Every structure is written in C-alpha cells, then in structure tokens.
Amino acid sequence: MALFFTLNAQETKDYSTKVKTLDSTIETLYAVISGEKGQERDWKLFKYLFRPDAKLIPMGKNEEGEYMARYMKPDDYIKSSGKWLVENGFFEKEIYRKTDGFGSIAHVFSTYESYKSEADEKPFMRGINSIQLQFDGKRWWVVNIFWTHETEINPIPKAYLPKA
Known part of the structure; x- marks a missing residue:
C-alpha cells in the first residue's frame, strides 16, 4: 500500500488589505508591475486587482502612424509584458493623480514615470x-486601465503634472 502526501500545497495569500481603499488599490497596481531586473512579479496579486471582465488598453501609433487601441485581459498583459518586465527591470511611479468619483465608481487620471531601475534618476x-474603478462595499476593483505615453507631439498637459 502506497501513501501519497501533497508536499506542494497551494498557498493562499490574503490580499484584502491591498484593495481596501482607492489609494491602496492604485499603490498596489503600480507596485505589482515594478521590480528590478530578474525580480519576479506577483501575478496572482496583479490578477486579484481586476474585475473578471476588466481590460487593459494601451493606446499608441501603429506602423502607419495611426493611433490604435489594443484590448487585453490581465492574462494577456502578463503574456505580452511579463517576461520583458523581469528581463529588463521596470518601475512605474505615479507622480500626479486626479480622482473623480460618484457613488461606487471612481475615475483616476494617474500620471506616471517609467524607469528600468529604482536607482535611475531620469525616466525613459x-x-x-x-483607471476606472468600482467599490463593491468591501473592496475596490480595477474595471479598466486605458493609457498612452508622452511623445514630443503629445506632451503631458501641465494640469496633470505635479505643481511646482
């Protein structure tokens, strides 16, 4: 008679404090994708932030120079960007935020800077x-993230930068 033991039991982490407030949810969103080169990300925590039908929508120019949106689920983002984040190092830091809310919904315009290492002095x-969010009475959920990066012809407006 053979005895079998499960040695690799599924460890369940309690992420509830990460989504208790709007601030903690946004802070966790930035922190979970950030890390030095070679540092693995906590993709379970990343997925925990999002509603089941949430979308991540980067906006940028295609090869013809037209602005296009790409629609991804959290798993798609992990597949397309996860390896790159670990191989190159990536830190995204919020530098300014404007929040509007009504009832159980909120919209956050969050200006960010991206670095390859936390030690970098200048963002690349x-x-x-x-960011659209929903509060269900217990926690905050990310519903969608729609973003675009700054370019020479599309600078970040002063209204969305830290006040000097």
Whole structure:
C-alpha cells in the first residue's frame, strides 16, 4: 500500500488589505508591475486587482502612424509584458493623480514615470493611466486601465503634472 502526501500545497495569500481603499488599490497596481531586473512579479496579486471582465488598453501609433487601441485581459498583459518586465527591470511611479468619483465608481487620471531601475534618476518614458474603478462595499476593483505615453507631439498637459 502506497501513501501519497501533497508536499506542494497551494498557498493562499490574503490580499484584502491591498484593495481596501482607492489609494491602496492604485499603490498596489503600480507596485505589482515594478521590480528590478530578474525580480519576479506577483501575478496572482496583479490578477486579484481586476474585475473578471476588466481590460487593459494601451493606446499608441501603429506602423502607419495611426493611433490604435489594443484590448487585453490581465492574462494577456502578463503574456505580452511579463517576461520583458523581469528581463529588463521596470518601475512605474505615479507622480500626479486626479480622482473623480460618484457613488461606487471612481475615475483616476494617474500620471506616471517609467524607469528600468529604482536607482535611475531620469525616466525613459512618461504617460497617463486612465483607471476606472468600482467599490463593491468591501473592496475596490480595477474595471479598466486605458493609457498612452508622452511623445514630443503629445506632451503631458501641465494640469496633470505635479505643481511646482
């Protein structure tokens, strides 16, 4: 008679404090994709932030120079960007936020800077995340993130930058 033991039991983490407030949800969103080169990301936490039908929507120019949106689920983002984030190092830091809300919904315009390492002094990219969130009475959920990066012809407006 053979005895079998499960040695690799599924560890369940309690992420509830990460989504208790709007601020903690946004802070977690930035923190979970950020890390030094070679540092794995907590993709379970990343997926925990999102409603089941949530979308991540980057906006950028295609090869013909037309602005296009790409629609991804959290798993699609992990597949398309996860390896790159770990291989190159990536930190996204919020530098300004404008929040509007009504009832159980909120919209956050969050200006960010991107770095390859936390030690970098100058960002390699900046942009704005347009984040829609929902509060269900217990926690905040990310419904959608729609973003674009800054370019020479599309600079970030002063209204969405830190006040000097």
